[in-house]
Amino acid sequence: MSITSLTFAGLVLLTLAFYYALPRRAQNLLLLGVSYAFYATWSWWYLLVLWALTLANFGLAQRVRRKGQPRRGALWAGIAVNVAALAVLKYESFFVPGLRATLDRIGVQTGAGGLDVLLPVGMSFYIVAAISYQADVYRGLVAPADDLVDFAVYLAYFPKLLAGPIERARTFLPRLAAPRVVDDDALRRATALIVVGAVRKIVIADTLFAALPSGLWDAPRQFAAPELAGYLLIYAFALYNDFAGYTGVARGVSALFGIELAENFNAPYFAHSLTEFWNRWHITLSQWLRDYIYFPTSRALLRRNPRRDNIPNLIAPPLLTMLVSGLWHGTGWTMLLWGALHGLYLVAERALALWRPAGPSHLQPRWRQMLAMGVVFVLVLLAWVPFRAPDVGAARDYWLGMLDWSDLS
Numbered sequence: 001m002s003i004t005s006l007t008f009a010g011l012v013l014l015t016l017a018f019y020y021a022l023p024r025r026a027q028n029l030l031l032l033g034v035s036y037a038f039y040a041t042w043s044w045w046y047l048l049v050l051w052a053l054t055l056a057n058f059g060l061a062q063r064v065r066r067k068g069q070p071r072r073g074a075l076w077a078g079i080a081v082n083v084a085a086l087a088v089l090k091y092e093s094f095f096v097p098g099l100r101a102t103l104d105r106i107g108v109q110t111g112a113g114g115l116d117v118l119l120p121v122g123m124s125f126y127i128v129a130a131i132s133y134q135a136d137v138y139r140g141l142v143a144p145a146d147d148l149v150d151f152a153v154y155l156a157y158f159p160k161l162l163a164g165p166i167e168r169a170r171t172f173l174p175r176l177a178a179p180r181v182v183d184d185d186a187l188r189r190a191t192a193l194i195v196v197g198a199v200r201k202i203v204i205a206d207t208l209f210a211a212l213p214s215g216l217w218d219a220p221r222q223f224a225a226p227e228l229a230g231y232l233l234i235y236a237f238a239l240y241n242d243f244a245g246y247t248g249v250a251r252g253v254s255a256l257f258g259i260e261l262a263e264n265f266n267a268p269y270f271a272h273s274l275t276e277f278w279n280r281w282h283i284t285l286s287q288w289l290r291d292y293i294y295f296p297t298s299r300a301l302l303r304r305n306p307r308r309d310n311i312p313n314l315i316a317p318p319l320l321t322m323l324v325s326g327l328w329h330g331t332g333w334t335m336l337l338w339g340a341l342h343g344l345y346l347v348a349e350r351a352l353a354l355w356r357p358a359g360p361s362h363l364q365p366r367w368r369q370m371l372a373m374g375v376v377f378v379l380v381l382l383a384w385v386p387f388r389a390p391d392v393g394a395a396r397d398y399w400l401g402m403l404d405w406s407d408l409s
Contacts, residue, residue, distance in 0.1 A: 035158040061144040078134035133169040142170035159254040166284040180258025190255035197248020200241040208238035220398040272372040294321040318346035337386040
């Protein structure tokens with residue numbers, strides 16, 4: 001069931017018909033039941049995996065902080081369970097060669113693409129939410145959940161289940177514990193988010209995707225350089241409106257239930273630096289990567305050498321963070337290449353800032369702001385090639401094709 005389908009709209013309206021007539025506890029039970037029913041429309045197997053990981057994370061978090069004392073071993077056990085589940089189901093041909101055949105025998109159809117069919121319906125999103133929960137319990141930022149229903153809603157909440165935003169338990173769980181009221185202003189805002197989001201996803205993104213010719217990514221050298229550049233530009237705006245449009249619909253639907261979800265996109269193509277781009281694009285994922293990959297890596301390196309020109313700290317945190325981002329987005333060398341490119345962009349930006357600090361972008365001359373914005377946009381645009389290309393060879397051909405203007409002379 002797609003979030004932009006009429007069936008989904010009917011599910012939301014039917015749920016709302018009962019929702020506000022119920023007390024808070026019953027509201028959460030209703031949200032959980034609807035979320036599980038929504039997930040089951042994709043496959044009972046998806047629901048089984050989600051349910052198992054919900055129980056595992058609920059129980060493990062109780063051990064992460066017991067009697068007010070953090071337990072590092074329990075934290076690593078909780079992280080390991082989540083990472084292992086994602087790794088096995090995403091890279092099952094490497095980790096568990098016989099898993100696909102076993103599931104096929106019991107009636108779970110994995111298809112040609114393997115078990116990574118789980119990923120488009122939210123596994124990557126609720127796994128990182130679960131990991132942040134375990135880490136925040138360890139740090140004392142949130143108490144271990146004592147209500148299984150509320151915690152299950154946190155992982156399974158249907159407006160954000162498919163593609164985020166990635167909520168933190170320390171902000172989401174208190175919203176489930178509070179009474180919810182939707183006044184006229186909130187209703188207008190929710191409606192606007194849904195309408196604008198649906199237009200961006202269905203009208204703009206789908207139209208732009210349809211404008212891309214077949215064979216573009218598999219055989220890019222069949223197209224002239226201006227065509228490749230133009231189609232890449234179309235793809236960039238199609239991708240942005242698809243992601244941002246989905247988030248708008250998800251946030252609007254959630255607002256109808258009196259639960260605010262985090263903003264996920266903020267005009268990223270107007271960023272003046274790569275760091276600013278990642279503060280504007282897929283904001284909740286960027287913040288997750290910053291808090292749970294970048295900062296811990298940087299702190300560990302700075303403990304060894306606190307100097308500003310600490311070369312390992314200049315290189316390792318951004319590169320590792322973006323490689324993890326690439327692996328999170330998908331399998332294959334193309335995603336690692338995309339992550340490595342953005343990691344190298346950030347390393348170069350940090351090195352340049354260390355050598356020649358530029359100061360806040362809004363205080364720079366207008367021409368310099370526009371130049372910086374153009375450079376960032378072009379770099380992001382070039383990195384979208386391996387993000388979409390089926391393999392590294394196709395990505396290379398696309399880049400070389402954009403440089404080949406010989407037939408136009």
